[in-house]
Amino acid sequence: MADAAGLYRTVRLIRRFEQHAIELVRGGVIPGGIHPYIGQEAIAAGVCAALRSDDVITSTHRGHGHVLAKGSDPVRMLAELAGRETGLNSGRGGSMHAADVSVGIYGANAIVGAAAAIATGAAWWHRQTGSDRVAVTFFGDGAVNQGVLLEALNLAALWQAPVLFVCENNGFATSMRVRDSTAGSITGRAEAFGIPAETIDGQDPELVLAAAEVAVDRARTGGGPTLLECLTYRFDAHHTWEYLARPRYRTAEEVAEGSVRDPLRIQGDRVPEQVRDGIDAEIEQLLETARQFVADSPEPDPAGALDYLYADGLRARPGVS
Amino acid sequence: MPNMSFLRGLNRALTDEMERDPAVCVFGEDIGVAVSNVTIGLLKRFGPERVIDMPISEQAFTSAATGAAMAGARPVIEFQIPALLYLVFEQIANQAHKFSLMTGGQLKVPVTYLLPSSGSRPGWAGQHSDHPYSLFAHVGVKTVVPATPTDAYGLLLSAIRDDDPVILFAPSGAVAQREDVDYETLAPVPLGVARVHRPGTDVTVVAVGHLVHDAIAVADELAGEISVEVFDPRTLYPFDWPALAASLERTGRLVVIDDSNRSCGIGAEILATAAEEMRLVAPPRRISRPDGAVLPFARALDLAVQPSREQLRGAIEAVVKN
Numbered sequence: 001m002a003d004a005a006g007l008y009r010t011v012r013l014i015r016r017f018e019q020h021a022i023e024l025v026r027g028g029v030i031p032g033g034i035h036p037y038i039g040q041e042a043i044a045a046g047v048c049a050a051l052r053s054d055d056v057i058t059s060t061h062r063g064h065g066h067v068l069a070k071g072s073d074p075v076r077m078l079a080e081l082a083g084r085e086t087g088l089n090s091g092r093g094g095s096m097h098a099a100d101v102s103v104g105i106y107g108a109n110a111i112v113g114a115a116a117a118i119a120t121g122a123a124w125w126h127r128q129t130g131s132d133r134v135a136v137t138f139f140g141d142g143a144v145n146q147g148v149l150l151e152a153l154n155l156a157a158l159w160q161a162p163v164l165f166v167c168e169n170n171g172f173a174t175s176m177r178v179r180d181s182t183a184g185s186i187t188g189r190a191e192a193f194g195i196p197a198e199t200i201d202g203q204d205p206e207l208v209l210a211a212a213e214v215a216v217d218r219a220r221t222g223g224g225p226t227l228l229e230c231l232t233y234r235f236d237a238h239h240t241w242e243y244l245a246r247p248r249y250r251t252a253e254e255v256a257e258g259s260v261r262d263p264l265r266i267q268g269d270r271v272p273e274q275v276r277d278g279i280d281a282e283i284e285q286l287l288e289t290a291r292q293f294v295a296d297s298p299e300p301d302p303a304g305a306l307d308y309l310y311a312d313g314l315r316a317r318p319g320v321s
Numbered sequence: 322m323p324n325m326s327f328l329r330g331l332n333r334a335l336t337d338e339m340e341r342d343p344a345v346c347v348f349g350e351d352i353g354v355a356v357s358n359v360t361i362g363l364l365k366r367f368g369p370e371r372v373i374d375m376p377i378s379e380q381a382f383t384s385a386a387t388g389a390a391m392a393g394a395r396p397v398i399e400f401q402i403p404a405l406l407y408l409v410f411e412q413i414a415n416q417a418h419k420f421s422l423m424t425g426g427q428l429k430v431p432v433t434y435l436l437p438s439s440g441s442r443p444g445w446a447g448q449h450s451d452h453p454y455s456l457f458a459h460v461g462v463k464t465v466v467p468a469t470p471t472d473a474y475g476l477l478l479s480a481i482r483d484d485d486p487v488i489l490f491a492p493s494g495a496v497a498q499r500e501d502v503d504y505e506t507l508a509p510v511p512l513g514v515a516r517v518h519r520p521g522t523d524v525t526v527v528a529v530g531h532l533v534h535d536a537i538a539v540a541d542e543l544a545g546e547i548s549v550e551v552f553d554p555r556t557l558y559p560f561d562w563p564a565l566a567a568s569l570e571r572t573g574r575l576v577v578i579d580d581s582n583r584s585c586g587i588g589a590e591i592l593a594t595a596a597e598e599m600r601l602v603a604p605p606r607r608i609s610r611p612d613g614a615v616l617p618f619a620r621a622l623d624l625a626v627q628p629s630r631e632q633l634r635g636a637i638e639a640v641v642k643n
């Protein structure tokens with residue numbers, strides 16, 4: 001859904017999903033907390049609107065938006081966050097590892113920058129086998145100083161792999177500002193490898209979509225990788241742990257200023273009120289259904305704690321003899 | 322009958338499997354010119370699309386193999402030097418190995434990590450001489466250490482066909498082994514199945530990799546005095562515990578010879594499991610590298626920290642006297 005209403009729906013779905021998830025964290029239903037994507041929704045919405053269902057993405061610790069925008073079922077996603085057997089990963093992955101192969105999601109990854117090489121390898125193999133599927137790897141500004149990500153840029157360029165590197169520059173690696181962590185520039189890293197790179201407004205879903213369409217078309221038609229640096233702002237905590245720990249790395253004034261350009265409002269203004277109201281109501285209903293589904297879903301049986309450890313069904317020895 | 326070298330066994334397994342399955346491809350450094358002799362002929366036969374020379378970017382190409390495997394490939398990665406595994410421990414232990422469980426079985430990662438020479442080689446010194454199979458067995462990555470050319474062939478074939486990540490360590494000390502083989506009878510060797518090279522009744526010697534040959538030599542020396550059973554696990558993870566239990570039912574005595582550092586080496590696990598669960602009539606013993614060993618350069622020093630036949634002989638005699 002790449003029209004204005006479709007983009008609005010994706011942004012709205014992510015925003016409301018995250019707000020519900022935060023409530024469930026506070027209520028103890030989601031263990032371990034989450035990394036809220038609030039404020040960054042335009043990037044997932046715009047990039048994924050440029051993709052086909054069989055294209056592949058890798059996501060990050062702040063990954064709910066990518067999973068939802070790529071087309072995964074929000075109901076089973078919420079169940080995954082709550083660690084239920086009915087979740088996307090049968091409760092084995094949780095917030096930081098959500099995956100849905102049926103719509104090309106090769107997993108959110110909890111190690112910063114780690115998935116870029118995985119996406120590059122998948123993209124390479126797609127091309128080797130004659131497919132025109134592309135891969136997208138999302139990562140934050142914190143990842144651009146990880147060696148494996150820089151190595152992946154080199155491989156992708158050498159192989160002209162059909163992969164899109166999407167950097168969500170929200171200004172902070174947890175508490176560290178980009179200017180304190182990153183020498184040179186983010187696009188300059190890609191350009192050093194001969195990869196076309198562009199810095200775009202990451203708050204406007206339509207601008208993100210337009211840039212992503214160019215990059216995806218380039219990849220699909222043999223033109224190789226692209227890096228998009230999407231300038232954005234994280235409106236909420238790095239992690240819900242912040243609600244208790246209250247680390248001081250930015251002021252309330254700065255957050256208020258950074259949150260002025262809200263993708264929900266930017267895209268909402270492009271959609272007739274009546275259409276918007278209909279979408280909003282549908283999403284509320286969907287998320288109520290999701291919460292009820294979570295409440296009705298069983299916790300996994302502890303006897304199956306190491307199910308799926310090996311693809312061939314090998315059973316690990318128990319921890320007692 | 323042809324005489325097959327250890328590396329030729331690995332090379333033949335790669336060739337046969339690439340011939341059989343178009344999803345098999347090989348990644349590595351200098352594999353086009355076959356610096357380690359394992360990939361000889363592959364580039365010419367299968368082309369640069371399936372035999373991919375890599376830049377020195379181990380972390381990226383290890384995870385690229387993970388991604389390709391998720392998308393349907395069966396990559397084999399050659400690492401010339403065992404210490405490169407420390408660079409990619411994240412990519413193997415924390416990425417490739419964990420996707421099956423973390424995704425509730427949605428993704429599988431059939432990648433084979435091939436070490437064509439692991440352990441001490443004369444003059445290779447501190448950073449090229451480790452033999453880190455115990456680390457991977459500890460993590461739970463399927464870990465294979467063949468001792469003979471036919472086992473090298475058969476275990477590599479099974480490793481490539483396995484749907485999980487598998488790491489295969491060819492011990493430097495075994496790569497000089499040769500074996501008369503009938504190529505027609507070469508076959509896959511299942512993972513997780515041990516091999517008794519020599520039956521015995523007094524003591525079971527579990528020997529890992531090249532140390533199998535030392536154990537056979539010591540058993541020969543002791544023949545007539547002590548009847549030694551030489552037990553080659555072949556796969557360290559999953560370990561063939563039922564076969565070890567059956568051997569100890571016969572002998573009741575256990576010595577392990579293991580080219581790992583002592584603390585948390587596989588030898589420690591074998592002794593612990595035997596002590597907890599199996600028949601032992603005497604306290605078991607193990608021979609290993611010392612705790613925390615770094616192999617020194619000078620040959621005499623290097624040899625001083627590797628398990629030796631003399632140590633093995635002494636341990637066997639001590640266990641049998643007990």
